[in-house]
Amino acid sequence: MRRVVTFFLLVGMLGGFGVLMYARPAPPELAPSADAKAEGADAKAEAAASESGGADTDADTDTDGGDEAAAPAEKDDEVKVVRVAGLGWELLAPGVLANDGLDPGEGSAFTKGGIEAHFAAVADTDAIQRQLARGGGDEKGADIALLPLPDFVASYERLRGLEPQVFFVIGWSDGRDAVATERAGGLGKLPVKDDISLQGRPGSSAALLGLFALELSGVSAERIELTAPAEGKKPMFEAIERSLREKKRTTDARDLLVTTADATSLVPIVAIAPRGYITRHHGLLEQWSRLWLEGTEQLRADVPGASRRLASEKGAPEPVDLLDGLGWIRHAGLRDNAHLAGLAGRGAVTVDELFHRTWSLWRGVGILSTPAPERVPMTNEIIAGVALGGDVTSSAGADGKRRDKLRPLLVHEVAGDELDEHALVDELGFIAGVFERAEIELRVRKKAGDPEALILAATRRFDLADGRLKKGKSPRKGPVATIEVRVPR
Missing domain, CATH: 3.40.190 (D-Maltodextrin-Binding Protein; domain 2)
Structure with a gap:
């Protein structure tokens, strides 16, 4: 009997202790704050908005490291319209194919990708400037422009106020x-x-x-x-x-x-947009670039068919003329973009290097009047985003054995009394990169340096095919070094 009484007494005591603990107010440091409650409410509201489709998940931020605050993201129906101006009909071909027309085609790659794309051919860089200044919100304006890099550099001083940047490479002049x-x-x-x-x-x-x-x-x-x-x-x-x-x-x-069929890498054709536009619409431009590459594959699969499709648009040239124009362009893929941006491979020819050399030449003949910008107007982030998960490794290059008859094109003499080996290796790599189909011969004045070591250094540093660089006879007098370029006849 005593055991039973004791048991019920213990149960009663434990129950009373539990009631006291439950009713006791929480210490201030453990009690939920008003801010926490508000955050919880906000989280629930955001979740509800997301389920109803009200959240914009494509907001872009400026990852170029600039000190400007990122512009607020626009609504989907405002940012999905993209207007593109191309310096010539032949530059627009991949985009028109992926869009099934200058204006959006039902069921086209761009439409399925959620982009309302509009393309227009223009006659000169003045028209490019006017359309970029208007912006894509104007039917006569543009968000993106396609043009050869030399044209972009030559017009940069007039475009400077727009802060244009290269964000993608669409191809090269190849004999054009x-x-x-x-x-x-x-x-x-x-x-x-x-x-x-x-x-x-x-x-x-x-x-x-x-x-x-x-x-x-x-x-x-x-x-x-x-x-x-x-x-x-x-x-x-x-x-x-x-x-x-x-x-x-x-x-x-x-x-x-x-x-440019000899100087195959000298003239890239680039896509540019104002810096502010790139900052606000980073994800949109990545998607645009992916869809452009789809159009490039369509073009490669059937160039005559692409010419006829392009010619069917209002104001377009005849198919035979478009076929001729497209024949002078080599279109770029994802791997090419990664290499030109310096994100993959070890090539000496990059957009950065080409921009500086082009600026120097234009300034030398009086087209430009100011020093080159401290930073080349290019962002690698769009290419990097598109390349994420893609194959950007180097493809197998030529074996360096010439099967064509060659003709001497030019001889580049290296100035100076003493040999700057690092500068010479850089120049060898750049010339070999520009003239990809050429044979390059290096001659070094006797006792000025070791040509074999220089050739080996350039080959390894810039991932050149064995045999691309040849050793010539070392002269006793003359320039400290010469580089001869021989191209196929």
Whole structure:
């Protein structure tokens, strides 16, 4: 009996203790704060909004490291319209295919990807400037522009207020730009003091090719007189642009000195947009770039069909003309973008390096009047976002064995009494990268340096194919080093 009484007494005591603990007020440090309650309420509200589709998950932030605050994200129906201006019909082809027209086609890749894309061909960089200034919110404006890098650099001072940046590379000029001459010696034995005349449209890729070839041959840009094309005048060198924007002309192929089919990596064609637009619409531009690459694959699969599809648009050239224009362009893929942005591979040719060299040449002939910007106007973040999870590794390069007959194009003499080995290795890598189909021969003056060691260093550093760089006979006198470029006939 005593045990039973004791048991019930213990149960009663435990029950009373539990009631006291439950009724006791919580200490201040353990009690939920008003802020915490508010945060909980906010979280519930956000969850409800997300379920109802009211949250914008595509808000972009500026990850370029700038000190500007990120602009507020726009609503989906405001940011999904993208207007693109291209400097010529042939530059628009992949986008028009992926969009099934200049304006959105039902069931097109862009439409399925949630982007209302509009494309328009323009005649010159002045039109590019006007459309970017209007912006994509205006039917006559643009958010994105497509143009060759030399045109972009030449017009940068006028576009500077928009803070334009390169965010993607869509291809290269591949024979589209050329330099012709009737001079028997070509680029050899050029006058040492007299000015050299180059006729071509200032700011064009063809003019840039001429300046680049002449500078490598020992003629500084300051000595080159660049003049616009004119009837009746016969210059020493003539820059020819074989694009749909330029009037067709007949050129004797024997007069062609060099083309961008030789300098294959000199003239990339880029996509640009104002910095503020890139900052606000980072995710949108990644999606646009992915869909553009889909259009590139469509184009590669059927170029004649692409020409006919493009020609069916209002105001487009004839299919035969478009086919000709597309033949001078080599379109870029994701791997190419990663390499040009310096995100993959070890190549010496990057957008950064090309921008600086192009700026220097344009300033030398008076097209630009200011020093180059401290930072090249390019963002790698869009390419990096598209490349995430993609294959951007180097593909197997050429084995370096020439199977074509070669002709000497130019000889680049390295100035100075003593050899700067690091600078020479950089220059070897850049020249080999620009002239991808050429054979490069290095000659180093006796006792000035070891050509074999320099060739090995350049080959390893810039991931060149074995045999691309050749060792020439070392002279006793003359320049400390020379680099000869020989291209296929």
